[in-house]
Amino acid sequence: MNAAVILFPGSNRENDVCRALEQASGKAPARVWHAEDYLPLGTDLVVLPGGFSYGDYLRCGAIAAQAPIMKAVAAHAARGGLVLGICNGFQILVESGLLPGILMRNANLRFLCRMQHLKIERTDTAFTSHYRPGQVIKVAIAHGEGNYVADEDTLARLEGDGRVAFRYCDAQGTLGGAANPNGSLHDIAGIYSENFNVLGLMPHPENLIEPIIGGTDGLPLFLSLAQFKKAA
Numbered sequence: 001m002n003a004a005v006i007l008f009p010g011s012n013r014e015n016d017v018c019r020a021l022e023q024a025s026g027k028a029p030a031r032v033w034h035a036e037d038y039l040p041l042g043t044d045l046v047v048l049p050g051g052f053s054y055g056d057y058l059r060c061g062a063i064a065a066q067a068p069i070m071k072a073v074a075a076h077a078a079r080g081g082l083v084l085g086i087c088n089g090f091q092i093l094v095e096s097g098l099l100p101g102i103l104m105r106n107a108n109l110r111f112l113c114r115m116q117h118l119k120i121e122r123t124d125t126a127f128t129s130h131y132r133p134g135q136v137i138k139v140a141i142a143h144g145e146g147n148y149v150a151d152e153d154t155l156a157r158l159e160g161d162g163r164v165a166f167r168y169c170d171a172q173g174t175l176g177g178a179a180n181p182n183g184s185l186h187d188i189a190g191i192y193s194e195n196f197n198v199l200g201l202m203p204h205p206e207n208l209i210e211p212i213i214g215g216t217d218g219l220p221l222f223l224s225l226a227q228f229k230k231a232a
């Protein structure tokens with residue numbers, strides 16, 4: 001798998017995600033500066049990493065969405081290429097219109113940095129084939145604007161099409177209440193595009209790939225991507 005990780009001024013999880021990708025696939029990703037306007041030839045997967053692109057000015061991800069490389073990322077997505085946006089990367093995906101909805105300030109207006117349980121909604125996608133259906137995993141969250149909001153029609157479409165990828169839950173898999181850290185509608189922690197080739201999520205699976213740093217529940221996501229074979 002050929003992955004390309006996009007670097008914006010203020011990205012800060014690029015090394016983490018490069019390491020996770022290399023551990024899962026045996027191949028180091030290319031690193032592509034945001035001012036470029038093309039992706040390396042043969043790119044299978046584009047990753048928008050977490051961080052504070054452009055200092056989170058205007059709204060998180062709003063300025064990065066206008067970067068020259070995002071036209072190439074949109075073209076890659078339109079061709080059916082895989083795109084993964086983690087945290088700030090998810091914010092960039094919604095700001096650039098590659099995913100619907102918006103990420104608002106957390107309901108308690110605080111930056112949240114802690115472990116969080118998630119429920120895997122489906123395992124028949126390029127991103128989740130190495131999980132079990134309904135599996136509850138524990139990963140890290142670290143964000144100030146992770147409160148997913150969309151209008152009723154959009155939410156109904158996401159739910160109807162099975163495009164909710166992950167929901168916040170507690171250790172038992174129960175949704176709602178205190179298990180939802182940021183106020184996201186429908187407990188949404190991540191969503192897919194219409195063709196399931198673009199995934200945006202607020203939590204950080206790239207930080208849970210080794211037991212010594214708290215667990216390995218993030219690794220199956222990168223193994224799924226590394227072993228994904230596109231249907232001809």
Ligand SMILES: NC(=O)CC[C@H](N)C(=O)O
Pocket residue numbers: 049050051052053056060086087088089142143144145146
């Ligand atoms: N870890 C991140 O990517 C943080 C995203 C963004 N800067 C926020 O605070 O919401």
